[in-house]
Amino acid sequence: MRPFTYDRAVDPARAAALGQQTGQGQTDSPVQFLAGGTSLIDLMKLDVLTPERVVDITPLRANHATVQAGHDGLRLGALATMAAVAAHPAVLADYPLIAQSLQLAASAQLRNMATLGGNVLQRTRCTYFRDPSWSACNKRNPGSGCAAITGINRNHAVLGVDASCISQYPGDLGVALIALDAQLDLVGPRGPRRIRFASLHRPAGGQPHIESTLRGGEVIISFFVPAGAWTRRSLYLKVRDRASYEFAIASTAVALDMDGDTVRQARIGLGGMAYRPWRALSAEAALVGRPLTTANAEAAAAAALEGAITHGHNDYKPELGRRTIVRALMQAKTMPLAPASSPTRKA
Amino acid sequence: MSENNRGMSRRGLFGAAAGIAVLPISVRAGSLPAPTVEGDAGLSEFVLNVNGRDHRVALDVRTTLLDALREHMDLVGSKKGCDHGQCGACTVHIDGQRVLSCLTLAVAVQGRPVKTIEGLAAPDGTLHPMQQAFIDHDGFQCGYCTPGQIMSAVACVHEGHATTDADIREYMSGNLCRCAAYPKIVTAIKQAREQMEHS
Numbered sequence: 001m002r003p004f005t006y007d008r009a010v011d012p013a014r015a016a017a018l019g020q021q022t023g024q025g026q027t028d029s030p031v032q033f034l035a036g037g038t039s040l041i042d043l044m045k046l047d048v049l050t051p052e053r054v055v056d057i058t059p060l061r062a063n064h065a066t067v068q069a070g071h072d073g074l075r076l077g078a079l080a081t082m083a084a085v086a087a088h089p090a091v092l093a094d095y096p097l098i099a100q101s102l103q104l105a106a107s108a109q110l111r112n113m114a115t116l117g118g119n120v121l122q123r124t125r126c127t128y129f130r131d132p133s134w135s136a137c138n139k140r141n142p143g144s145g146c147a148a149i150t151g152i153n154r155n156h157a158v159l160g161v162d163a164s165c166i167s168q169y170p171g172d173l174g175v176a177l178i179a180l181d182a183q184l185d186l187v188g189p190r191g192p193r194r195i196r197f198a199s200l201h202r203p204a205g206g207q208p209h210i211e212s213t214l215r216g217g218e219v220i221i222s223f224f225v226p227a228g229a230w231t232r233r234s235l236y237l238k239v240r241d242r243a244s245y246e247f248a249i250a251s252t253a254v255a256l257d258m259d260g261d262t263v264r265q266a267r268i269g270l271g272g273m274a275y276r277p278w279r280a281l282s283a284e285a286a287l288v289g290r291p292l293t294t295a296n297a298e299a300a301a302a303a304a305l306e307g308a309i310t311h312g313h314n315d316y317k318p319e320l321g322r323r324t325i326v327r328a329l330m331q332a333k334t335m336p337l338a339p340a341s342s343p344t345r346k347a
Numbered sequence: 348m349s350e351n352n353r354g355m356s357r358r359g360l361f362g363a364a365a366g367i368a369v370l371p372i373s374v375r376a377g378s379l380p381a382p383t384v385e386g387d388a389g390l391s392e393f394v395l396n397v398n399g400r401d402h403r404v405a406l407d408v409r410t411t412l413l414d415a416l417r418e419h420m421d422l423v424g425s426k427k428g429c430d431h432g433q434c435g436a437c438t439v440h441i442d443g444q445r446v447l448s449c450l451t452l453a454v455a456v457q458g459r460p461v462k463t464i465e466g467l468a469a470p471d472g473t474l475h476p477m478q479q480a481f482i483d484h485d486g487f488q489c490g491y492c493t494p495g496q497i498m499s500a501v502a503c504v505h506e507g508h509a510t511t512d513a514d515i516r517e518y519m520s521g522n523l524c525r526c527a528a529y530p531k532i533v534t535a536i537k538q539a540r541e542q543m544e545h546s
Binding site for chain 2: 001003004005006008034037038041042045046054056058083106107108109110112113243244245
């Protein structure tokens with residue numbers, strides 16, 4: 001690990017002031033925020049991130065780690081741990097896809113450490129990104145090329161990729177949040193603002209080293225998930241190479257509002273196959289107003305993977321992705337609904 | 348073999364030879380100095396509370412909790428396996444929660460109680476039920492992952508995640524055992540769970 005100075009921010013304003021040079025995900029940003037540390041310390045040991053200053057924002061836990069469920073939606077403090085939110089009764093009952101996306105991620109120890117804010121910003125697991133001995137990585141070293149395109153790309157994305165980067169977004173929570181069109185509350189040097197979660201992660205766009213739309217010094221303070229008739233009939237289906245403690249090779253977050261067998265509203269997020277958290281709007285549109293049959297689910301899945309680009313080792317992904325979507329939809333259709341939790345629960 | 352007879356541990360010898368700052372001074376709780384680490388790139392002095400005892404240390408801010416324990420506090424029970432949060436050998440408890448000490452900066456832990464495998468047995472040396480259960484059921488072969496397994500298993504029981512075999516396997520998945528003692532680890536956890544619940 002390179003030498004750095006360690007600062008501790010006691011509140012969001014101090015974090016914003018200390019963190020003005022956090023950048024937008026560039027690996028050479030001179031300042032990094034430290035929360036759970038599960039990504040940051042790992043990548044600093046690998047010499048991928050080399051901050052001169054680390055700003056510890058864990059004191060923000062005191063005021064920004066609560067879960068509040070109300071009639072209008074769910075507010076999640078960004079410093080809440082994955083474990084705490086995954087076990088929260090209101091999240092389990094009314095937003096099962098969020099609870100499952102957290103529960104199926106990482107290990108018990110990592111879920112005790114990692115915060116929601118850090119989780120949605122976690123870096124790709126692309127081996128060429130994580131290993132600086134590979135010089136060609138546009139995400140790490142802008143303009144150097146992409147070693148994965150002609151390399152071992154079994155775990156690389158097929159949606160949202162371009163010639164500059166085919167790395168895969170590794171997270172699970174982000175897939176649920178994009179399906180539910182969540183919002184983020186930020187505090188930065190120029191004050192607070194609210195953005196859609198869907199706008200947090202930038203497309204590769206030939207500049208994969210710029211990952212987020214956060215401004216320098218901006219800290220994620222909380223997430224807001226709007227209530228909807230679809231949140232309770234929802235699930236997160238994760239397909240992976242081993243049964244536990246593994247990243248997705250394909251995943252689907254589904255939320256449905258059903259009128260009998262007919263789909264009133266559908267929300268679908270895809271993981272393990274896209275460059276960033278991915279909402280399958282075309283698949284949602286293909287389902288609305290139609291009965292949820294296997295054939296209609298397959299048509300929606302086909303729409304979701306339209307335009308997928310593969311690079312050899314990941315040729316299997318579009319078909320695995322389609323089957324994952326179909327299975328998730330059919331499971332959600334018949335899932336038993338948990339009794340509604342009492343709103344305005346706070347913990 | 349005869350290290351103990353020399354009155355100094357092998358690690359202590361290495362530590363002293365390398366001139367590493369080791370200042371295990373007891374500090375009374377309530378009189379902890381404020382963290383004075385802001386903007387400091389050199390050694391930072393702070394207090395770590397480990398197994399109920401305060402240790403004043405002077406460490407490079409890069410030092411992980413795992414390295415602080417092993418290299419600076421003579422607590423070598425927590426093991427360094429992958430050093431990247433993938434194997435669980437370094438599992439300790441902070442604020443009663445199981446976490447990975449290899450991905451935790453020591454400087455960020457000041458003021459929070461840490462418990463390691465060395466702090467698990469009773470003061471009179473009686474093993475914790477989980478330690479005894481691992482012995483009773485041969486829950487290990489080489490033993491390298493065992494401290495992490497045991498710390499994780501104790502937390503697993505406290506969390507209420509040790510009710511079924513499937514639950515134990517799922518909630519212990521962050522602790523790898525390359526000897527593959529997994530079936531015996533599950534059996535050991537079930538035995539310890541009963542004892543922990545009845546004590």
